[in-house]
Amino acid sequence: MNHVKALIMKFLMIAVVLLVILTGIYDVEFEKTLLISLVLTLIAYVLGDLMIFRKTGDGASNKQTGNNHAAGHDRHEDHKKRNMMATIADIVLSFLVIWLLGDALIENAEDIVQAALISALVIGAGEWFFHKYLDKNVFPEKDGRAVSKNTHR
Numbered sequence: 054m055n056h057v058k059a060l061i062m063k064f065l066m067i068a069v070v071l072l073v074i075l076t077g078i079y080d081v082e083f084e085k086t087l088l089i090s091l092v093l094t095l096i097a098y099v100l101g102d103l104m105i106f107r108k109t110g111d112g113a114s115n116k117q118t119g120n121n122h123a124a125g126h127d128r129h130e131d132h133k134k135r136n137m138m139a140t141i142a143d144i145v146l147s148f149l150v151i152w153l154l155g156d157a158l159i160e161n162a163e164d165i166v167q168a169a170l171i172s173a174l175v176i177g178a179g180e181w182f183f184h185k186y187l188d189k190n191v192f193p194e195k196d197g198r199a200v201s202k203n204t205h206r
Contacts, residue, residue: 064090089155132184148170
C-alpha cells in the first residue's frame with residue numbers, strides 16, 4: 054500500500070510540473086502531457102526509486118554499531134549519497150523521457166529540448182524531497198528502523 058501512495062504522490066508531482074511547463078508555457082495538449090506524466094512516473098519509480106535509490110549506498114543504515122550517534126550519522130550520510138545519485142538519475146531520466154516522448158507525440162516540437170530540460174530540473178528538485186518521504190515511509194529499513202508488520206501510525 055505504501056508503494057501505491059508513493060506512486061500517486063510521484064504522479065501528482067510530475068503531472069503538476071508538466072502541466073504548468075508543457076501545457077501552460079509550451080501549449081502541449083493536456084492529454085499528451087498526462088500521458089508523458091504517466092509514462093515518466095512508472096519508469097522513474099522503477100528505475101530511479103526502486104533500483105537506484107533503494108539499492109545504492111554502502112548499507113550503513115543496516116550496520117549495528119555500539120555508538121548510536123555514529124550509526125545515525127552513517128545513516129544520514131548514506132541517505133545523502135543515495136539521494137544525490139537517485140536525484141541526478143531522475144533528472145537525466147526525466148529529460149530523456151520528456152524529450153523523446155514529446156518529440157514523438159507533439160507536432161512541431163521545436164522547443165521540446167528546452168521544455169524537457171526545464172521540466173527535468175524542476176522535477177529533480179521535487180525528487181530530492183520525495184526520496185526523503187520514501188526513506189521514512191516506504192523503505193524504513195534504509196532509514197534505520199526495523200520493519201514490522203504491526204506499525205502504529
